[in-house]
Amino acid sequence: MTREEVRATVLHVLGDIAPEADLATLQPGVPFRDQLDLDSMDLLNVVVGLHAALGVDIPETDYPRLATLDACVEYIATRRKP
Amino acid sequence: MADFLMPILGADMTAGTLIAWRKQPGDRVSRGDVIAEVETEKGLIDVEVFASGVLERILVAPGATVPTGAVLAIIREDAPAPAIVTAPPPVPAAPSLPAPSAAPVAPPGVRGRVSPLARKLAAQLGIDPATVRGTGVGGAVTREDVERAGAARVSPPAAPPARPGIDPARMRQTIAAAMTRAKREIPHYYLAHTIDMHRAMTWLGEENARRPVTDRLLYGVLLIKAVALGLREVPELNARWRGDHVEASAAVHVGVAISLRGGGLVAPALHDADRQPLGDLMRAFRDLTQRARTGGLRSSELSDPTITVTSLGERGIESVFGIVYPPQVAIVGFGAILTRPWVIDGAIGPRPVVTATLSADHRVSDGHRGGLLLAAVERLLQSPEAL
Numbered sequence: 001m002t003r004e005e006v007r008a009t010v011l012h013v014l015g016d017i018a019p020e021a022d023l024a025t026l027q028p029g030v031p032f033r034d035q036l037d038l039d040s041m042d043l044l045n046v047v048v049g050l051h052a053a054l055g056v057d058i059p060e061t062d063y064p065r066l067a068t069l070d071a072c073v074e075y076i077a078t079r080r081k082p
Numbered sequence: 083m084a085d086f087l088m089p090i091l092g093a094d095m096t097a098g099t100l101i102a103w104r105k106q107p108g109d110r111v112s113r114g115d116v117i118a119e120v121e122t123e124k125g126l127i128d129v130e131v132f133a134s135g136v137l138e139r140i141l142v143a144p145g146a147t148v149p150t151g152a153v154l155a156i157i158r159e160d161a162p163a164p165a166i167v168t169a170p171p172p173v174p175a176a177p178s179l180p181a182p183s184a185a186p187v188a189p190p191g192v193r194g195r196v197s198p199l200a201r202k203l204a205a206q207l208g209i210d211p212a213t214v215r216g217t218g219v220g221g222a223v224t225r226e227d228v229e230r231a232g233a234a235r236v237s238p239p240a241a242p243p244a245r246p247g248i249d250p251a252r253m254r255q256t257i258a259a260a261m262t263r264a265k266r267e268i269p270h271y272y273l274a275h276t277i278d279m280h281r282a283m284t285w286l287g288e289e290n291a292r293r294p295v296t297d298r299l300l301y302g303v304l305l306i307k308a309v310a311l312g313l314r315e316v317p318e319l320n321a322r323w324r325g326d327h328v329e330a331s332a333a334v335h336v337g338v339a340i341s342l343r344g345g346g347l348v349a350p351a352l353h354d355a356d357r358q359p360l361g362d363l364m365r366a367f368r369d370l371t372q373r374a375r376t377g378g379l380r381s382s383e384l385s386d387p388t389i390t391v392t393s394l395g396e397r398g399i400e401s402v403f404g405i406v407y408p409p410q411v412a413i414v415g416f417g418a419i420l421t422r423p424w425v426i427d428g429a430i431g432p433r434p435v436v437t438a439t440l441s442a443d444h445r446v447s448d449g450h451r452g453g454l455l456l457a458a459v460e461r462l463l464q465s466p467e468a469l
Contacts (some may be wrong), residue, residue, distance in 0.1 A: 020343060037343045039396045040300050041371045051295040060290045060298060070379070 001080065006054070007073050013049035017042050028069040056080060084133035085322040088148050091122055091384035093408040094259040098122045099147040100154060109137045110433040111157060116380065118154060124348050125248040128380040135159040142288060147315040199205035226461050264405050268323075269444040272403050273455040277463055279419050279434040285466040293361075301419065302393050303364045305436075305459075307469045309391050309414050310334045310356035312458035319412040319440075319455055320388045328446045337387025337407070338367065340374040348374050349390050349407060350383035360469055395419060411443040412452070414459070 011023050018036045032038050032046070046066065047058050056079050058066070066072045098191050099121040111117055116128040117137065138158040142148055282304055290298045313320040313334050314332040321330040337349035350373075352358075352366055373379050389410055394402040395418030404413035417437040424433035438459055440452045462469060 018343065033396075039341075041300070041368065044298065044300060045372075048296055057295060060287065066462070 001054075003073055003077050005068065006076050008070050008078075009053050010046075010050065010069060010076070013046055013053060016049060017045050024067060031067040032069070033067065050076065054080070083138070084157040084159050085153045086117070086131055086133075086137070086157055087130055088120065088142075088150050088152045088154055089381045090150045091124060091127060091381055092241050092256065092260065093263065094256055095122055095150055097128075097147055097149045100144055101126060101144050102144050103140060103155075104128075105137050107137055111135065111137050120381075123249075123252050124379065124384060126377045127379050127381055127384065131157065133157045179234055191203055198301060204302050236389075248342070248346065250345055253342075254265040257346065259402050260407060261405050264408050268408065268411075269442045270406060270441050271449050271452065273440045273442075273449060273452050273456060274401055274403075274437055275439075275453075275460060276422075276435050277460045278424060279436050279463065280345050282463045282466040283434050284420065297361055297364070299364045300367075302416075303360055303367055304463065304466055304469055305393065305416050306336055306338065306352065306355055306367070306391050307358075307360060307363055308459045308462040309389070309455075310336050311462050311469070312455050313389065314356060315458045316447070316455040318451065319442060321411050321446065322388065322409040323411055323443060323446065324409070331388040333388065335386040335388045337390040337410070338370065339390060339392035339404075340371050342375060348379065348384070349387060349392075350374060350379050351386040351388075353382075353386065387414065391416070393417075395436070401439055403439050404441045405442055406443055411446040412455075413441050414455070415441070 011026070014021065014026075014032065014036070015023055018038065020060045021036050024033060033043070036042075038046075043063065043066075047063065050056055050058065050072075054076060056076055058075075058079070062075065088100075091098075101119040101121050103118055105111055105115070105117045111131050112134045113130075115131050117131045118129045120127050120129050136158045138156040140155045142152070142154045173204050259269055260391070270448065279301075283301065286299060286301055286304065293299070317330050318328065320334055321328050323329075333352040333354055335353050336355040339347055339349045341347045350370055352363065352370060355363060358366065370379075370383065387407075387410060390404065390407050390413040392404050392413060393404060393416040395416060398418045398420070400420065401417040402415035403416045406413050415438070417439075419434045419436045421432050422435050423430050424435060438456050440456055442452045
Protein backbone atom coordinates (compact mmCIF):
# COMPACT_ATOMS: atom_id res chain seq x y z
CA MET A 1 0.00 0.00 0.00
CA THR A 2 1.43 3.37 -1.00
CA ARG A 3 1.54 6.40 1.24
CA GLU A 4 -1.07 8.01 -0.98
CA GLU A 5 -3.40 5.09 -0.38
CA VAL A 6 -2.80 5.28 3.37
CA ARG A 7 -3.48 9.01 3.22
CA ALA A 8 -6.75 8.44 1.37
CA THR A 9 -7.80 5.83 3.95
CA VAL A 10 -7.07 8.17 6.86
CA LEU A 11 -9.13 10.90 5.18
CA HIS A 12 -11.95 8.45 4.60
CA VAL A 13 -11.96 7.45 8.28
CA LEU A 14 -11.95 11.12 9.31
CA GLY A 15 -14.83 11.80 6.93
CA ASP A 16 -16.93 9.17 8.69
CA ILE A 17 -16.23 10.67 12.10
CA ALA A 18 -16.62 14.34 11.19
CA PRO A 19 -18.93 14.32 8.16
CA GLU A 20 -19.37 18.09 8.35
CA ALA A 21 -15.65 18.78 8.00
CA ASP A 22 -14.15 20.11 4.77
CA LEU A 23 -11.25 17.70 4.44
CA ALA A 24 -10.05 19.30 1.20
CA THR A 25 -8.68 22.18 3.26
CA LEU A 26 -7.14 19.99 5.98
CA GLN A 27 -3.60 21.11 6.77
CA PRO A 28 -1.45 17.98 6.95
CA GLY A 29 0.86 19.26 9.67
CA VAL A 30 -1.71 20.66 12.11
CA PRO A 31 -3.33 18.41 14.77
CA PHE A 32 -6.78 17.03 13.88
CA ARG A 33 -7.94 17.99 17.35
CA ASP A 34 -7.34 21.67 16.64
CA GLN A 35 -8.54 21.76 13.03
CA LEU A 36 -11.60 19.54 13.28
CA ASP A 37 -12.50 20.06 16.94
CA LEU A 38 -12.10 16.34 17.60
CA ASP A 39 -12.27 15.04 21.16
CA SER A 40 -10.96 11.87 22.84
CA MET A 41 -13.97 9.86 21.69
CA ASP A 42 -13.40 10.95 18.07
CA LEU A 43 -9.69 10.14 18.27
CA LEU A 44 -10.49 6.71 19.68
CA ASN A 45 -12.86 6.22 16.74
CA VAL A 46 -10.05 7.21 14.36
CA VAL A 47 -7.89 4.44 15.83
CA VAL A 48 -10.77 1.96 15.63
CA GLY A 49 -11.49 3.05 12.04
CA LEU A 50 -7.85 2.65 10.98
CA HIS A 51 -7.77 -0.75 12.63
CA ALA A 52 -10.87 -1.82 10.70
CA ALA A 53 -9.67 -0.42 7.36
CA LEU A 54 -5.99 -1.35 7.48
CA GLY A 55 -5.69 -4.03 10.13
CA VAL A 56 -3.09 -2.03 12.07
CA ASP A 57 -3.12 -2.60 15.80
CA ILE A 58 -2.15 0.67 17.42
CA PRO A 59 -1.24 0.55 21.13
CA GLU A 60 -2.66 3.34 23.26
CA THR A 61 0.83 4.58 24.09
CA ASP A 62 1.28 5.46 20.40
CA TYR A 63 -1.85 7.63 20.13
CA PRO A 64 0.17 10.85 20.44
CA ARG A 65 1.97 9.85 17.20
CA LEU A 66 -1.30 10.07 15.26
CA ALA A 67 -2.03 13.73 15.94
CA THR A 68 -1.71 15.07 12.38
CA LEU A 69 -2.38 13.71 8.91
CA ASP A 70 1.35 13.60 8.04
CA ALA A 71 2.22 11.93 11.34
CA CYS A 72 -0.59 9.42 10.89
CA VAL A 73 0.54 8.43 7.39
CA GLU A 74 4.15 8.15 8.50
CA TYR A 75 3.26 6.03 11.53
CA ILE A 76 1.03 3.63 9.60
CA ALA A 77 3.43 3.30 6.67
CA THR A 78 6.19 2.37 9.13
CA ARG A 79 3.99 -0.04 11.10
CA ARG A 80 2.82 -1.84 7.97
CA LYS A 81 6.33 -2.55 6.69
CA PRO A 82 7.15 -6.23 7.07
CA MET B 83 -56.40 1.53 24.96
CA ALA B 84 -53.29 3.58 25.53
CA ASP B 85 -52.44 6.95 24.08
CA PHE B 86 -49.08 7.38 22.36
CA LEU B 87 -48.10 10.98 23.08
CA MET B 88 -45.72 13.58 21.75
CA PRO B 89 -43.06 13.17 24.46
CA ILE B 90 -41.43 15.91 26.49
CA LEU B 91 -37.74 15.46 25.78
CA GLY B 92 -36.31 18.34 27.72
CA ALA B 93 -37.28 20.87 30.32
CA ASP B 94 -38.33 23.43 27.77
CA MET B 95 -39.59 21.40 24.86
CA THR B 96 -43.07 22.64 23.90
CA ALA B 97 -43.74 21.00 20.55
CA GLY B 98 -42.37 18.52 18.06
CA THR B 99 -42.84 17.69 14.40
CA LEU B 100 -43.83 14.20 13.42
CA ILE B 101 -41.48 13.15 10.63
CA ALA B 102 -42.31 9.50 9.98
CA TRP B 103 -44.14 6.50 11.34
CA ARG B 104 -42.06 3.33 11.66
CA LYS B 105 -45.19 1.21 12.24
CA GLN B 106 -48.52 1.18 10.50
CA PRO B 107 -52.05 0.62 11.85
CA GLY B 108 -52.50 -3.07 12.56
CA ASP B 109 -48.81 -3.64 13.34
CA ARG B 110 -47.83 -5.23 16.62
CA VAL B 111 -45.75 -3.05 18.94
CA SER B 112 -43.87 -3.94 22.12
CA ARG B 113 -42.91 -1.66 24.94
CA GLY B 114 -39.60 -0.01 24.01
CA ASP B 115 -40.06 -0.30 20.23
CA VAL B 116 -39.29 2.79 18.21
CA ILE B 117 -42.52 3.55 16.39
CA ALA B 118 -42.13 7.16 15.28
CA GLU B 119 -39.51 9.71 14.34
CA VAL B 120 -39.94 13.22 15.69
CA GLU B 121 -38.02 16.38 15.01
CA THR B 122 -37.25 18.55 18.03
CA GLU B 123 -34.78 21.22 19.05
CA LYS B 124 -32.43 18.31 19.71
CA GLY B 125 -32.67 16.93 16.20
CA LEU B 126 -34.38 13.82 14.91
CA ILE B 127 -35.40 11.58 17.79
CA ASP B 128 -36.61 7.98 17.67
CA VAL B 129 -39.67 7.79 19.89
CA GLU B 130 -40.35 4.60 21.83
CA VAL B 131 -43.73 3.23 22.79
CA PHE B 132 -44.53 2.53 26.43
CA ALA B 133 -47.28 -0.05 25.95
CA SER B 134 -47.45 -3.39 24.17
CA GLY B 135 -50.26 -4.25 21.80
CA VAL B 136 -51.46 -3.32 18.35
CA LEU B 137 -51.16 0.09 16.74
CA GLU B 138 -54.87 0.84 16.42
CA ARG B 139 -54.99 4.26 14.85
CA ILE B 140 -52.64 7.04 13.78
CA LEU B 141 -53.93 10.53 14.57
CA VAL B 142 -51.11 12.77 13.40
CA ALA B 143 -49.72 12.73 9.89
CA PRO B 144 -46.05 13.20 9.01
CA GLY B 145 -45.18 16.87 8.70
CA ALA B 146 -47.52 18.05 11.44
CA THR B 147 -46.17 19.99 14.41
CA VAL B 148 -48.04 19.34 17.65
CA PRO B 149 -47.55 20.33 21.28
CA THR B 150 -45.99 17.97 23.80
CA GLY B 151 -48.60 15.73 25.35
CA ALA B 152 -50.72 15.63 22.18
CA VAL B 153 -52.00 12.17 21.28
CA LEU B 154 -50.17 10.89 18.20
CA ALA B 155 -51.68 7.41 18.01
CA ILE B 156 -53.82 4.91 19.88
CA ILE B 157 -52.42 1.55 20.99
CA ARG B 158 -54.81 -1.34 21.68
CA GLU B 159 -53.13 -3.01 24.61
CA ASP B 160 -52.69 -6.75 25.01
CA ALA B 161 -54.35 -6.94 28.39
CA PRO B 162 -56.07 -4.31 30.42
CA ALA B 163 -54.03 -3.19 33.38
CA PRO B 164 -54.89 -0.71 36.07
CA ALA B 165 -53.42 2.76 35.93
CA ILE B 166 -51.07 2.05 33.10
CA VAL B 167 -48.41 4.57 32.37
CA THR B 168 -48.62 5.11 28.64
CA ALA B 169 -45.91 7.66 28.29
CA PRO B 170 -42.69 8.45 30.06
CA PRO B 171 -43.48 10.45 33.17
CA PRO B 172 -43.62 13.98 31.85
CA VAL B 173 -40.72 16.12 32.88
CA PRO B 174 -42.41 18.24 35.48
CA ALA B 175 -42.54 21.88 34.79
CA ALA B 176 -41.85 24.24 37.64
CA PRO B 177 -44.88 25.93 39.18
CA SER B 178 -44.61 28.85 36.80
CA LEU B 179 -44.48 26.54 33.78
CA PRO B 180 -47.29 24.02 34.04
CA ALA B 181 -47.06 21.09 31.65
CA PRO B 182 -49.15 21.86 28.60
CA SER B 183 -51.53 19.01 29.28
CA ALA B 184 -51.86 19.65 33.00
CA ALA B 185 -54.64 22.19 32.81
CA PRO B 186 -57.35 23.07 30.35
CA VAL B 187 -55.68 25.34 27.89
CA ALA B 188 -57.53 27.75 25.68
CA PRO B 189 -56.54 27.55 22.03
CA PRO B 190 -54.58 30.46 20.65
CA GLY B 191 -56.42 33.55 19.71
CA VAL B 192 -59.68 33.06 21.61
CA ARG B 193 -58.91 35.15 24.63
CA GLY B 194 -57.70 38.61 25.16
CA ARG B 195 -56.08 38.33 28.56
CA VAL B 196 -52.39 39.05 28.47
CA SER B 197 -50.40 40.07 31.51
CA PRO B 198 -48.64 43.44 31.15
CA LEU B 199 -45.26 41.81 31.53
CA ALA B 200 -46.13 39.26 28.86
CA ARG B 201 -47.31 42.01 26.52
CA LYS B 202 -44.08 43.94 26.96
CA LEU B 203 -41.92 40.85 26.40
CA ALA B 204 -43.98 39.83 23.37
CA ALA B 205 -43.41 43.25 21.84
CA GLN B 206 -39.67 42.92 22.45
CA LEU B 207 -39.59 39.48 20.83
CA GLY B 208 -41.85 40.48 17.96
CA ILE B 209 -44.49 37.92 18.92
CA ASP B 210 -48.23 38.55 18.58
CA PRO B 211 -49.66 37.66 22.04
CA ALA B 212 -52.88 36.51 20.38
CA THR B 213 -50.99 33.60 18.83
CA VAL B 214 -49.58 32.44 22.18
CA ARG B 215 -51.21 29.63 24.14
CA GLY B 216 -52.04 30.93 27.59
CA THR B 217 -51.58 28.75 30.67
CA GLY B 218 -52.37 31.35 33.30
CA VAL B 219 -55.66 31.76 35.15
CA GLY B 220 -58.53 31.54 32.69
CA GLY B 221 -56.13 30.97 29.83
CA ALA B 222 -54.33 34.26 30.32
CA VAL B 223 -51.01 34.61 28.55
CA THR B 224 -48.19 34.88 31.07
CA ARG B 225 -44.62 36.01 30.68
CA GLU B 226 -43.50 32.38 30.74
CA ASP B 227 -45.88 31.53 27.90
CA VAL B 228 -44.32 34.25 25.78
CA GLU B 229 -40.84 33.06 26.69
CA ARG B 230 -41.74 29.55 25.63
CA ALA B 231 -43.30 30.77 22.42
CA GLY B 232 -40.09 32.68 21.75
CA ALA B 233 -38.00 29.60 22.44
CA ALA B 234 -40.19 27.39 20.27
CA ARG B 235 -40.25 29.80 17.38
CA VAL B 236 -38.55 28.33 14.39
CA SER B 237 -35.76 30.48 13.03
CA PRO B 238 -34.03 30.07 9.72
CA PRO B 239 -30.79 28.16 10.21
CA ALA B 240 -27.86 30.52 10.58
CA ALA B 241 -25.29 27.90 9.59
CA PRO B 242 -25.32 24.48 7.99
CA PRO B 243 -26.82 21.99 10.45
CA ALA B 244 -24.27 20.36 12.76
CA ARG B 245 -26.10 17.10 12.22
CA PRO B 246 -29.22 16.00 10.37
CA GLY B 247 -32.31 17.67 11.72
CA ILE B 248 -30.48 20.07 14.01
CA ASP B 249 -31.14 23.75 13.66
CA PRO B 250 -28.34 25.44 15.63
CA ALA B 251 -30.34 28.63 16.23
CA ARG B 252 -33.28 26.69 17.58
CA MET B 253 -31.06 24.53 19.76
CA ARG B 254 -29.43 27.69 21.12
CA GLN B 255 -32.85 29.06 22.09
CA THR B 256 -33.74 25.82 23.81
CA ILE B 257 -30.54 25.79 25.82
CA ALA B 258 -31.10 29.46 26.65
CA ALA B 259 -34.61 28.77 27.93
CA ALA B 260 -33.57 25.78 30.06
CA MET B 261 -30.52 27.47 31.54
CA THR B 262 -32.36 30.73 32.21
CA ARG B 263 -35.02 28.79 34.05
CA ALA B 264 -32.38 26.87 36.02
CA LYS B 265 -30.63 30.06 37.11
CA ARG B 266 -33.94 31.73 37.98
CA GLU B 267 -35.47 28.89 39.94
CA ILE B 268 -32.71 26.66 41.30
CA PRO B 269 -30.67 27.95 44.24
CA HIS B 270 -27.33 26.39 43.35
CA TYR B 271 -24.47 25.64 45.68
CA TYR B 272 -21.04 24.72 44.33
CA LEU B 273 -18.28 22.43 45.61
CA ALA B 274 -14.89 21.52 44.18
CA HIS B 275 -12.47 18.76 45.07
CA THR B 276 -9.14 17.79 43.52
CA ILE B 277 -8.69 14.05 43.13
CA ASP B 278 -5.47 12.10 42.70
CA MET B 279 -5.82 10.05 39.49
CA HIS B 280 -2.52 8.17 39.72
CA ARG B 281 -4.03 4.78 40.52
CA ALA B 282 -6.90 5.17 38.06
CA MET B 283 -4.65 6.21 35.16
CA THR B 284 -2.04 3.53 35.89
CA TRP B 285 -4.74 0.86 36.01
CA LEU B 286 -6.36 2.23 32.84
CA GLY B 287 -3.06 2.14 30.92
CA GLU B 288 -2.50 -1.49 31.88
CA GLU B 289 -6.10 -2.43 31.21
CA ASN B 290 -6.11 -0.81 27.75
CA ALA B 291 -2.85 -2.56 26.84
CA ARG B 292 -4.72 -5.83 27.38
CA ARG B 293 -7.85 -4.80 25.51
CA PRO B 294 -8.26 -4.97 21.73
CA VAL B 295 -8.55 -1.61 19.97
CA THR B 296 -12.33 -1.82 19.79
CA ASP B 297 -12.77 -2.44 23.54
CA ARG B 298 -10.46 0.21 24.98
CA LEU B 299 -11.74 2.52 27.68
CA LEU B 300 -11.58 6.28 27.96
CA TYR B 301 -10.90 7.66 31.44
CA GLY B 302 -14.23 9.48 31.16
CA VAL B 303 -16.04 6.20 31.58
CA LEU B 304 -14.25 5.63 34.93
CA LEU B 305 -15.44 9.05 36.08
CA ILE B 306 -19.04 8.34 35.02
CA LYS B 307 -19.04 4.98 36.78
CA ALA B 308 -17.55 6.46 39.95
CA VAL B 309 -20.28 9.12 40.05
CA ALA B 310 -23.00 6.53 39.38
CA LEU B 311 -21.77 4.31 42.23
CA GLY B 312 -21.21 7.28 44.53
CA LEU B 313 -24.84 8.30 44.10
CA ARG B 314 -25.92 5.13 45.90
CA GLU B 315 -24.44 6.71 49.02
CA VAL B 316 -26.12 10.09 48.51
CA PRO B 317 -29.35 9.11 46.73
CA GLU B 318 -31.04 12.50 47.16
CA LEU B 319 -28.75 13.90 44.45
CA ASN B 320 -30.06 11.32 41.97
CA ALA B 321 -33.53 12.75 41.70
CA ARG B 322 -35.98 15.07 40.00
CA TRP B 323 -37.65 18.18 41.35
CA ARG B 324 -41.43 17.79 40.99
CA GLY B 325 -42.57 21.37 41.38
CA ASP B 326 -42.79 21.40 45.18
CA HIS B 327 -41.04 18.25 46.29
CA VAL B 328 -38.18 16.00 45.27
CA GLU B 329 -38.56 12.49 43.94
CA ALA B 330 -35.49 10.28 44.30
CA SER B 331 -34.85 7.80 41.50
CA ALA B 332 -33.99 4.19 42.25
CA ALA B 333 -32.32 3.87 38.85
CA VAL B 334 -29.17 5.84 38.08
CA HIS B 335 -29.45 7.21 34.54
CA VAL B 336 -26.43 9.43 34.00
CA GLY B 337 -26.94 12.16 31.41
CA VAL B 338 -23.60 12.73 29.71
CA ALA B 339 -23.04 16.17 28.23
CA ILE B 340 -21.96 15.71 24.61
CA SER B 341 -20.90 18.78 22.67
CA LEU B 342 -21.79 19.01 19.01
CA ARG B 343 -19.14 20.29 16.67
CA GLY B 344 -20.17 23.72 15.52
CA GLY B 345 -22.01 24.48 18.78
CA GLY B 346 -24.76 23.18 20.95
CA LEU B 347 -24.94 20.16 23.21
CA VAL B 348 -27.17 17.35 24.35
CA ALA B 349 -26.99 15.29 27.54
CA PRO B 350 -28.66 11.94 26.83
CA ALA B 351 -28.80 9.14 29.40
CA LEU B 352 -26.50 6.21 29.91
CA HIS B 353 -29.14 3.99 31.46
CA ASP B 354 -28.35 2.15 34.71
CA ALA B 355 -24.78 3.41 34.65
CA ASP B 356 -24.16 2.12 38.19
CA ARG B 357 -24.91 -1.47 37.15
CA GLN B 358 -22.98 -1.75 33.90
CA PRO B 359 -19.48 -3.21 33.77
CA LEU B 360 -16.95 -0.72 32.39
CA GLY B 361 -16.70 -2.45 29.00
CA ASP B 362 -20.46 -2.30 28.47
CA LEU B 363 -20.65 1.25 29.73
CA MET B 364 -17.89 2.29 27.32
CA ARG B 365 -19.68 0.68 24.37
CA ALA B 366 -22.90 2.42 25.35
CA PHE B 367 -21.04 5.73 25.74
CA ARG B 368 -19.45 5.42 22.28
CA ASP B 369 -22.74 4.53 20.69
CA LEU B 370 -24.54 7.38 22.45
CA THR B 371 -21.89 9.92 21.43
CA GLN B 372 -22.08 8.77 17.84
CA ARG B 373 -25.86 9.04 17.73
CA ALA B 374 -25.86 12.40 19.51
CA ARG B 375 -23.68 13.74 16.71
CA THR B 376 -25.16 11.98 13.70
CA GLY B 377 -28.80 11.46 14.69
CA GLY B 378 -30.82 8.60 16.11
CA LEU B 379 -31.15 9.41 19.82
CA ARG B 380 -34.09 7.68 21.46
CA SER B 381 -36.81 9.49 23.37
CA SER B 382 -36.06 7.67 26.62
CA GLU B 383 -32.44 8.78 26.43
CA LEU B 384 -33.53 12.40 26.48
CA SER B 385 -36.28 12.10 29.08
CA ASP B 386 -34.64 9.73 31.58
CA PRO B 387 -31.46 11.34 32.99
CA THR B 388 -31.47 11.59 36.77
CA ILE B 389 -28.18 13.52 37.03
CA THR B 390 -25.72 14.99 34.53
CA VAL B 391 -21.97 14.51 34.24
CA THR B 392 -20.01 16.98 32.16
CA SER B 393 -16.33 16.79 31.32
CA LEU B 394 -14.62 19.82 29.86
CA GLY B 395 -11.11 18.51 30.06
CA GLU B 396 -10.50 18.09 26.34
CA ARG B 397 -8.68 21.39 26.00
CA GLY B 398 -7.04 21.49 29.38
CA ILE B 399 -9.79 23.33 31.27
CA GLU B 400 -9.10 22.80 34.95
CA SER B 401 -12.60 22.94 36.39
CA VAL B 402 -16.20 23.42 35.30
CA PHE B 403 -19.06 24.62 37.50
CA GLY B 404 -22.16 23.38 35.74
CA ILE B 405 -25.73 24.64 35.78
CA VAL B 406 -28.26 22.07 36.97
CA TYR B 407 -30.50 20.88 34.12
CA PRO B 408 -34.07 20.94 35.39
CA PRO B 409 -35.80 18.87 36.66
CA GLN B 410 -32.55 17.23 37.79
CA VAL B 411 -31.06 18.40 41.07
CA ALA B 412 -27.32 18.01 40.54
CA ILE B 413 -24.56 18.10 37.94
CA VAL B 414 -21.02 16.80 38.41
CA GLY B 415 -18.22 18.38 36.39
CA PHE B 416 -14.70 17.21 35.63
CA GLY B 417 -11.81 19.22 34.25
CA ALA B 418 -8.70 17.92 32.52
CA ILE B 419 -6.35 15.43 34.12
CA LEU B 420 -3.29 17.58 34.72
CA THR B 421 0.09 16.74 36.21
CA ARG B 422 0.48 18.87 39.35
CA PRO B 423 2.78 18.94 42.37
CA TRP B 424 1.15 16.75 45.02
CA VAL B 425 2.12 15.74 48.52
CA ILE B 426 2.60 11.98 48.79
CA ASP B 427 3.75 10.63 52.17
CA GLY B 428 5.09 14.02 53.19
CA ALA B 429 7.07 14.69 50.01
CA ILE B 430 6.11 16.64 46.94
CA GLY B 431 5.96 14.78 43.65
CA PRO B 432 4.22 15.05 40.28
CA ARG B 433 0.78 13.48 40.15
CA PRO B 434 -2.06 13.37 37.61
CA VAL B 435 -5.01 15.08 39.27
CA VAL B 436 -8.53 16.04 38.22
CA THR B 437 -10.82 18.67 39.69
CA ALA B 438 -14.30 17.30 40.34
CA THR B 439 -17.07 19.79 41.00
CA LEU B 440 -20.66 19.52 42.09
CA SER B 441 -23.39 22.06 41.42
CA ALA B 442 -26.55 21.10 43.23
CA ASP B 443 -30.02 22.33 44.12
CA HIS B 444 -30.00 23.69 47.68
CA ARG B 445 -33.74 23.06 47.98
CA VAL B 446 -32.93 19.36 47.87
CA SER B 447 -29.53 18.88 49.48
CA ASP B 448 -26.97 20.70 51.57
CA GLY B 449 -23.27 21.19 51.04
CA HIS B 450 -22.34 18.51 53.53
CA ARG B 451 -24.26 15.82 51.64
CA GLY B 452 -22.90 17.09 48.35
CA GLY B 453 -19.42 16.84 49.79
CA LEU B 454 -20.06 13.19 50.62
CA LEU B 455 -20.71 12.49 46.95
CA LEU B 456 -17.39 14.01 45.84
CA ALA B 457 -15.62 12.16 48.67
CA ALA B 458 -17.21 8.89 47.50
CA VAL B 459 -16.13 9.58 43.91
CA GLU B 460 -12.57 10.15 45.12
CA ARG B 461 -12.58 6.95 47.16
CA LEU B 462 -14.03 4.87 44.31
CA LEU B 463 -11.41 6.17 41.87
CA GLN B 464 -8.67 4.86 44.18
CA SER B 465 -9.87 1.30 43.44
CA PRO B 466 -10.39 1.46 39.68
CA GLU B 467 -10.34 -2.31 39.30
CA ALA B 468 -13.53 -2.48 41.38
CA LEU B 469 -15.45 0.00 39.23
